[in-house]
Amino acid sequence: MKLVLAQLNPTIGDFHGNVRRLLAVYEEAVAWGADLVVAPELYxxxxxxxxxxxxxxxxxxxxxxxxxxxxxxxxxxxxxGFVDESASRPGRGLANAAALLQHGRVVAVRHKTLLPTYDVFDEDRYFDPAPDNPPVPFLGKQIGLTICEDIWNDEDFWPERRYRANPPAALAAAGAQFLINISASPWWLGKTRTRFAMLRSLARKLRLPVIFCNQVGGNDELIFDGHSLVFDPEGHLIAEGRLFAEDVLRVDLDRPEPRSFTEPAEESMVWDALVLGTRDYFRKCGFQKAVLGLSGGIDSALTACIAAAALGPENVHGVSLPSRYSSPGSLADARELAVRLGIRYDVLPIEPVFETCRQQLAPLFRNLPEDVTEENLQARIRGLLLMALSNKFGSLLLTTGNKSELAVGYCTLYGDMNGGLAVISDVPKTMVYRLARWVNREREIIPAACLTKPPSAELRPNQTDQDTLPPYEVLDAILEAAVVQGRTFEEIVRDGHDADTVRRVLHMIHRSEYKRRQAPPGLKVTTKAFGIGRRMPVAHRYDPLTVTAAPESAGAPAHPDPTGIDRSSH
Incomplete structure (x- = not known):
């Protein structure tokens, strides 16, 4: 049997464009003599x-x-893949479905059995599960049609399962002779190897060919990597789609040619994911140009590199907004980066506006010492000016904060958090450094000083991030344990971290939810990102550090702390 896997990049709601692109692939498949073309879930x-x-x-x-x-x-x-009606009553009335089309008509329809409702998924909100899923007759064979999550529940691969059913095993027992899985499986770091191992294990266990066709592209926060795969009954890889790009795979199941698999470097995959996610967010939202603040620091430098790769340097505008506290070295690094990238670069000093604001506020601030208020004022002036440029020229403002800062609230509402897309908001600071070194692997693009100088918001004299935060290696390890792995204070301390540091970091995470709720969408590249996959209330009194206290005294208000960290990092 000759198959074509259409690893395509659909746009949500662009029915005409999605159909047109798939028909183009279909016509090529017909010319090749294909028996079957496979497109992704809900394509x-x-x-x-x-x-x-x-x-x-x-x-x-x-x-x-x-x-x-x-x-x-x-x-x-x-x-x-399409949305079908569901006859289940009571129920939602809809089903996540796969249709087999041939000879001008719909030959068969099968519904998704396992509906994920965790992290970024909420399919049970919309769909009913399939009551059954028998194999589909096709060219004298029996096809087992599954949809994404249906293959993610094999008891011989997963030590802990979310569902009782195992649809591929049930299909094999019912006589399926090969398995097709149409997917819209979003990517995050670590998923490439996990998915590969799972599909190979399933093919070996069931002694059936496994055909996996995945969506590619960015849709809002989610990035889909493609990387469609085909395994023979022995678990040998016989076809592999490109990562983070459209691809059309031609596979002859009767003449399999085993091939090897090598996973790219983590930095390479994260980079490609961020470039794809940025490009598609702009394209699908109707924007062509980006504007961003260039502080001379590593976060804005990396964001500018991603934007230039995604949109073309001619569509990126970098702006430095220096104040009295900005160092000459930072301005020089920002300018040098812009030159190396070939992007437009302007300098827009904020000192006159800052001084005007200080004078305007002086009567109300009389006899009060300067504090974080004046620091945040600088960040908010920058945000105001960058948004003005965005409005005037129709460009989308990119925010440049990383995951480590967002986690602990080391950012300023209506300041450096302004923007339409948070490109690196799911990239921990330690990975930011790794990516910067990866960008510079062949030649220096990001100035070396950006990687070696102490990170600083430059909002007061001689300021560095570590005046307020632990070293980023320590902070990111605690964040990985607390946010991603969901470990407790006691467990993290038992790992060898200083108790006071852990307590302080957990408190900052806990008290910064109100900021994250107001942040722009951020591209997801880790297993647990801030955003749609982490749904925490803002108004509550639960405090994990005082959970053993009496009910009437437990916790502290989770509303904004006017004396807490609220500083820009750019």
Whole structure:
């Protein structure tokens, strides 16, 4: 059997464009003599459509798109993901579905069995699970059709499972002769090797070919890596799609050619993910140009590099906004970076505006010492001016804060948090340094001083980040334990971390939720990002450090602390 896997990049709600792109691949497959073309999960709508699924016009357009695709098919069949109606009652009324199209009609439809409702997924909000999923007859064989999560629950691979059912095993027991899985499986660091090992294990266990076709591209915070895979019944890899790019795989199951798999370096994958996510966010939102503040620090330097790679240097505008506390070295580094990238660069001093604000506030601030208020005022002036440039020239403002800063609130609302996309908000500071060195692997693009000088917000004399924060190696290790792994204070301290440092970091994380709630969307590249996959209340009194206290005294208000950390890092 000759297969074509259409690893494509759909845009949510662009039914005409999605159909047009798939039909182009289909026509090429027909010319090659393919028996079957496979497209990703919910390809017609784009994934994830979220509450557009409550829009009846959206659902009707999805069905019309399916009809247009079906009408265009001939002997070569096509499997594609769409939104179907569900007959389950009581229920949601919708199903995440795969359709087999051939000879101008819909030959078969199968619904997704396992509906993920964790981290970034909320499919149970919209869909009903399949009551059954028998194999589909095709060319004298039996196809096992599964959709994404359906293959992520094998008891022989996962020590802990989320569901009782194992759809691939059930299909194999029912006579399926090969498994097809259409997916919209978002990427994060570590998933490439996990997914590969899981699919290989499944093929070996069931002694069946496993065909995995994944969506590629960025949709809001999520980045889909593609990397479609085909394994033979012995678990040998026989086809592999590109990472972070569209691809069309031609596979002859009757003439398999085993190949080796080598996972790229982590820095390479994170870089490619961020470039793809940035490019698609701009393209799919209708923006062409970006503007960002260039402080001369490593975060804004890395963000500028990503933007230039994603959009082209001619579409990136870097602006330095120095104050009385900005060092000459920082301005020189920002200028040198812009020259090396070939982006537009301007200097817009904030000192006149800052002094005007100080004078305006002087009557109300009389006899009060300067403190974090004046520091944040500088960040907010920068945010104001950058947003003015964004409005005037129709460019999208990029925020440049990293995950470590966002975690502990080392950022300023309505200041350096202003913007439409937070490119590196899920990149810990230690990974920022790794990526910067990776960018410079062949030639120096990011000035060396950005990697060696102590990081500083430059909002007061002789300031460094470590005046307020632990060393980033320590901070990121605690954040990984607390935020990603969900470990307790006691467990983190037992790992060897200083108790007072852990207590202080957990307190900062806990008290900064109100800031993160107001942050722009950030591209997800780790297993647990701040955003849609981490849903914490703002108004609450739970404090993990005082959880054993009496109910009437437990916790501290989680509302903004006017004396807490609220500083810009750019």
């Amino acid at each position: 017609l709508t784009g994934y994830p459509p979220r509450d557009l699924l409550h829009d009846r016009g959206f659902l009707a357009a999805n069905r019309a798109a399916l009809s247009r695709l079906a009408a265009a098919t001939n002997r070569t069949a096509l499997v594609v």
